[in-house]
Amino acid sequence: xxxxxxxxxxxxxxxRLLREPLLDDLIKQLPRRVVLQAAQDxxxxxxxxxxxxxxxxxxxxxxxxxxxxxxxMEAAALAERNAGSNLKALINATGIxxxxxxxxxxxxxxxxxALSSIAANYNNLEYSLQSGTRGSRHExxxxxxxxxxxxxxxIVLNNNAGAVFLALNAVASGREVVVSRGQLVxxxxxxRIPDIMxxxxxxxxxxxxxxxxxxxxxxAAVNENTAAFLKVHASxxxxxxFTAEVNTEDLADLAYRQGLLLxxxxxxxxxLDLEKYGLPFEPRVQDSVAAxxxxxxxSGDKMLGGxxxxxxxxxxxxxxxxxxxxxxxxxxxxxxxxxxxxxTLRLYLDEEKAIKEIPVWRMLTxxxxxxxxxxxxxxxxxRDIFGIDTxxxxxxxxxxxxxxxxxAELPTYLVAVKLHEEDVYPTELVERLRHTDPxxxxxxxxxxxxxxxxxxFEDQEDTLVNMVKKAYQG
Numbered sequence: 001x002x003x004x005x006x007x008x009x010x011x012x013x014x015x016r017l018l019r020e021p022l023l024d025d026l027i028k029q030l031p032r033r034v035v036l037q038a039a040q041d042x043x044x045x046x047x048x049x050x051x052x053x054x055x056x057x058x059x060x061x062x063x064x065x066x067x068x069x070x071x072x073m074e075a076a077a078l079a080e081r082n083a084g085s086n087l088k089a090l091i092n093a094t095g096i097x098x099x100x101x102x103x104x105x106x107x108x109x110x111x112x113x114a115l116s117s118i119a120a121n122y123n124n125l126e127y128s129l130q131s132g133t134r135g136s137r138h139e140x141x142x143x144x145x146x147x148x149x150x151x152x153x154x155i156v157l158n159n160n161a162g163a164v165f166l167a168l169n170a171v172a173s174g175r176e177v178v179v180s181r182g183q184l185v186x187x188x189x190x191x192r193i194p195d196i197m198x199x200x201x202x203x204x205x206x207x208x209x210x211x212x213x214x215x216x217x218x219x220a221a222v223n224e225n226t227a228a229f230l231k232v233h234a235s236x237x238x239x240x241x242f243t244a245e246v247n248t249e250d251l252a253d254l255a256y257r258q259g260l261l262l263x264x265x266x267x268x269x270x271x272l273d274l275e276k277y278g279l280p281f282e283p284r285v286q287d288s289v290a291a292x293x294x295x296x297x298x299s300g301d302k303m304l305g306g307x308x309x310x311x312x313x314x315x316x317x318x319x320x321x322x323x324x325x326x327x328x329x330x331x332x333x334x335x336x337x338x339x340x341x342x343x344t345l346r347l348y349l350d351e352e353k354a355i356k357e358i359p360v361w362r363m364l365t366x367x368x369x370x371x372x373x374x375x376x377x378x379x380x381x382x383r384d385i386f387g388i389d390t391x392x393x394x395x396x397x398x399x400x401x402x403x404x405x406x407x408a409e410l411p412t413y414l415v416a417v418k419l420h421e422e423d424v425y426p427t428e429l430v431e432r433l434r435h436t437d438p439x440x441x442x443x444x445x446x447x448x449x450x451x452x453x454x455x456x457f458e459d460q461e462d463t464l465v466n467m468v469k470k471a472y473q474g
Contacts, residue, residue, distance in 0.1 A: 098402025
C-alpha cells in the first residue's frame with residue numbers, strides 16, 4: 001500500500017473526532033452543528049493535503065500528525081472562528097482616519113451610550129410624548145440640525161448617495177439639471193453623479209470643461225425645461241493648475257434670477273472651521289446655506305464623525321416635498337442611526353467638547369509631540385518582541401481618508417518594524433494579524449511594518465502589542 005493511501009486510512013472518523021474531550025466540551029458551549037462542520041472540514045482539509053502527494057509516492061509519513069487529539073485542536077479553533085461574528089471590531093493602525101473599508105468614523109462615547117440605551121429598550125421613535133399620539137421619526141433630529149447649520153428644515157436618510165438621489169427625484173424628475181463637467185465625480189462603490197442623476201429621473205446637462213467652468217456656461221444652458229443647478233464638491237480628489245469654478249453664492253444668485261434651484265452636494269459634512277486647527281480649507285454646511293443654496297446634502301460618517309447617514313438641509317417647502325416623496329421610505333433611517341446621530345450632533349453645541357470627544361476630530365487635531373510619545377511607548381512594547389535593532393520611531397504622514405481632504409498630509413510618528421531575514425516574512429505576519437482577535441490592520445511598506453498611533457485608541461495599545469506577539473509567535 002502506498003504511503004499516502006496508508007495515511008488516508010489513519011484519518012479518524014468524524015464520530016471519533018467528536019468524542020475527543022476538547023470537542024466534547026466545546027459542543028456544550030457552541031451549537032453542535034458548528035462543531036460537527038468544523039470536524040468534517042478539518043478531516044477534509046487533511047485528506048486534500050494527503051491526496052496532493054498521490055502522484056509523488058515519496059515518504060510523507062513524517063509530514064502529518066493525524067492523531068485525534070491534534071485534529072481536534074484544529075477543529076476546535078475552526079469552530080470557534082466560525083461561531084464568531086463576521087463583523088468584528090479591530091485595531092486600525094494605518095493612520096487613515098476615515099477609513100471606508102474599516103467602517104469610516106468610529107462613534108463618540110455619547111453615541112455608543114445612546115445606542116446601547118435605545119437598543120435595549122422600547123423608545124419613542126414615532127410616538128409623541130407631548131400629545132400621546134403618533135409622531136414622526138424626523139422630529140428627533142431636525143431642530144438640532146437646523147440650529148447647527150442655520151437652515152430652515154432638514155431630513156436624514158440612510159446615506160448621502162440616497163440623499164442626492166432623493167433630492168433630485170423630488171425636485172427635478174423629468175427635467176434638466178445643469179452640472180459642471182469638472183464635477184461629474186465618482187466615489188467609492190462606483191457611485192457616479194451621471195448615473196445617480198439618470199436613476200433619479202433628472203436629465204443631465206453638462207457645461208464647461210473638465211478644468212474650467214464659468215457662470216456664463218450655466219446661464220447659456222438654461223431653457224424652459226431646466227429645473228436646477230447641481231454643484232458637487234470634489235471632496236475625493238483635487239484639481240490644481242489652470243482651473244476655474246463658480247462659487248456657491250454666485251451660482252445661487254443666478255439660480256434665483258432664473259427661477260431655478262441650486263442643489264449642492266458637499267459630501268464630507270464639515271460644520272467646524274478646519275483652518276482654525278491648521279487643516280486645509282473645506283467648505284462648511286452652514287456656509288453653503290448662508291450663500292443661498294436651496295438644498296445641501298452631506299454624509300454623517302465622514303468629517304461629521306457620526307453614523308452612516310445622508311443629511312439634506314434647505315428650504316422648508318423643498319424638504320417637505322422630499323419628506324412626502326414615496327421613495328423617502330425606502331431610504332429612511334432607523335432608531336439606531338437617529339440615536340447615534342443625535343448624540344454626535346449634540347456634542348457640536350460645544351465646539352471644545354466636540355474636538356475632545358468626537359474620535360474623528362480628536363485624531364485630526366492630535367499634536368505631533370503627543371503622537372511621538374505614544375509611538376515611543378508602542379515601540380518599547382514591540383522591541384520586547386522583535387528586538388531593539390528591529391524597531392524604530394520615524395516621521396511619517398497620516399491621511400484623512402473617506403473622500404475628504406485628499407491632498408492633506410497630517411504629520412505623525414510611525415513605529416517601523418524591519419524584520420530580519422530569518423524572521424517571519426512581513427506579508428505573512430500582516431496576514432496573521434488580520435486573523436487575531438481583535439484583528440490588527442497596519443501598513444506594509446518596502447517589507448517594513450508601519451504602525452501609526454494616530455488611529456489607535458490609547459486603551460488599545462496593550463492589546464495591539466499582545467496581538468503582534470501572538471501573530472509573531474505563530
